[in-house]
Amino acid sequence: MRTRLVLISTVLATVAVLASQAAGLAVMRSWLTGQIDHRLTRFGPPPRSLTDPARGSAPQGPERFAPEDALPSDYRVYFYGADGRLRPDSLGNGSSSPLLPAAASALTLRDGRPTTVPAGRGTSDWRVIARTGPDGLRVVVALPLDTVEGATSKLLWVGIGIGAAAAVGVGLLGSAAVRLGLRPLDRMERTALRITGGEADLSVTDTDPRTETGRLGIAFNTMLDQVRAALHRKDASEQRLRRFMADAGHELRTPLTSIQGFAELLVAHPRTPAARRREAHELIARNAERMSRLVDDLFLLAKLGYAPEAHRETVDLLSLAADGVAAAVVAHPGRDVRLAPLAGGGPDGSRSQDSLDVVETLGDPHQLAQVVANLLANACVHTPPGARVEVRVGSVRTGPATGGTDRAGRSSATGPLPPGVPACVVEIADDGPGLTPEAAQQVFERFYRGPATVPGGPEPRSGLGLSIASTIAEAHHGRLELDTRPGSGSVFRLLLPRSVGTEPAGPA
Incomplete structure (x- = not known):
């Protein structure tokens, strides 16, 4: 790039100098030619030179002109007589002539208009002008262009020398x-090489936004930050x-070890009492069910993360919560699980329900x-037996x-x-x-998963329940x-967009 920049600047500068010299040369030549014109x-x-000797009105020989008739400097004057022939008695001396x-x-000259003609003798051209005298006499005055x-x-030659x-x-x-101007780029290059060499925390120091290299440095640092x-x-x-793989392996290893141990026990001791065999079969089935639940949960997480968006329909969250409460009461007898409205939760009175109303959303x-x-299930497993579990359903506007x-x-x-948007809410408190x-x-x-707090209660599950619930909510x-x-x-608290029904009253 340095070579190209130097070459381009050199060519442009040389062309500019030569063009200016050519223009000056043309102006100078035109001006000098104008001076000659x-x-x-x-x-x-001289007036006496306009007399035609053929009419006998002018003296002949060297005595024809007086000294005051001498021509100045390098003028040449040529005469064409009335017969149209060039007379030999031209005025002016010199070894060259037009x-x-x-x-x-x-003669193609027009009277009073200077014209350039080549040299008859010598090397330089001539500038000539024609006039018509008395009795058809034509006079041609010439000046050399040497x-x-x-x-x-x-x-x-001076222009060529200046151009060179x-x-x-x-x-x-x-x-x-160019080397001085590209020094920031050299520093960027060395920084990039050091970064590729393993110094990943380096950044470019040339970040002046007023210069192109500074803006490039800012963009480079932004790219580095993103990388x-x-x-x-x-x-x-x-x-x-x-x-995750380690946790999954650990979760699967425990039931697999139990299944393998009880299966080997049954094979190694075929005469085991029927009660022990039944207990071993139950433990094998229980651990197999645990493995099945774990695999189902993992499959559901993968499906939620990569499957396209599922079909949405109107869902009554109140009915859904009531069904969940009924199932929890059956699964956890003796627990105080109840359904309640979502009411009076915020200091600004933004919660809208004081009674159980239908709350619908799409999902x-x-x-x-x-x-x-x-x-x-999480609330029933990880709280003491006397703790109360309450499911609240309502609608709010989002806020702290x-x-x-x-x-x-x-x-x-x-x-x-986003704050202030209407949302449907299901709380499990x-x-x-x-x-x-x-x-x-x-x-x-x-x-x-936290430890189970119910003595003799169900064993904590695989620890995927809340992760699955959060993934479903995000989907x-x-x-x-x-x-x-x-x-x-x-x-x-599960919050879902309120896309059907009326919006809750009150500010967020």
């Missing part, structure tokens, strides 16, 4: 200037994938039912008090919703011990979030 038009031959025809009929040609020739000097000077100085962010996301994704009813079931946006003590696996801030940040991760353009503090219970 001016001399020709103002010059008049090329003029012998007869006036061949001064014009000499001046233009010298100017031409300019080419050399521009080549040398241009090379130094670093992409690499960090890639590393984090790989770490999550490794952790997949089976997936939303699974979200409610997972949240209820009503949900959907971030605030202190609130966590979610997805980003916040309990008055259990709550979660620490560290646990609240991890609760939506795959395979995370419905909603959000699953958790409000909790140690000793204050937990509130899992």
Whole structure:
């Protein structure tokens, strides 16, 4: 690039110098020629030279002209007589002369208009002008162009010399200037080489927005930041994938080990009592069911992440919550699980329901039912036996008090919703011990599970329930979030876009 820049600048500078010299040469030649034309038009031959000797009115021989009739400098004057022939008695001396025809009929000159003619003798052209005298006499006055040609020739050689000097000077100085101007690019090149060599935290220092290289440096640093962010996301994704695979292997290893152990026991001891055999069969079936649930959950997560958007239909969240509460009461007898309206939750009175009303949204009813079931199972498994679980259904406008946006003590696996938009809400609240801030940040991760707090109760599941629920909420353009503090219970809140029915009253 340096060579091209220097070559282009040298060629342009040389062409500019030569063009200016050519223009100056043309102006100089035109001006000098104009000066000669001016001399020709103002010059008049001696009056006595206009007398035709054929009429006997002029003296002959060397005595014809007086000294005052002598011509100045290098003028030449030629006469064509009345017979149209060139007379031999021209005025002026010198070894050179213009090329003029012998007869006036061949003379193509117009009176009073200077014209250039070639030399008859000598090397330089001549500038001539014709006039018509008395009795048909024609007079041709000539001046040589040797001064014009000499001046233009010298100017031409001077121009060529200046052009050559300019080419050399521009080549040398241009090379130094280009090298100096491209120094920021050299620093960028060295920085890029160091980055490719492993120094990934480097950045370009030339970032002056007023210069092209500075703007290039800003764009380069922006690109580096984006690449670093992409690499960090890639590393984090790989770490999550490794952790996920390790957790999945661990979750599968436990039931597989149990199944293998009990199967080997039955094979190695065929005479095992019937009660022990029945117990082994039950444990094998239970662990097989656990593996089946885990595989189904993994398949559902993959399907939610890569499958196209499912068919949407109108879903009554109140009926869906009522069915979930009924199923939870059957699955967890003795637990206080109730259905309640979403009322009076915010200081600005933005929650709209004080009674159980139908709340409808668009979505997949089976997936939303699974979200409610997972949240209820999570609340029943991870709270003490005497803790109350309450399912609340209603509609709100999103905000810090009503949900959907971030605030202190609130966590979610997805980003916040726009504030002030209408949303349908299903809350699963309990008055259990709550979660620490560290646990609240991890609760939506795959395979995370807290200890079961029900003595002798069901074993905690695979730790995919909340991750599945959060993924389903995100697929419905909603959000699953958790409000909790140690000793204050937990509130899992499912917010979905309110696309059918009336909007809730009141500001967000």
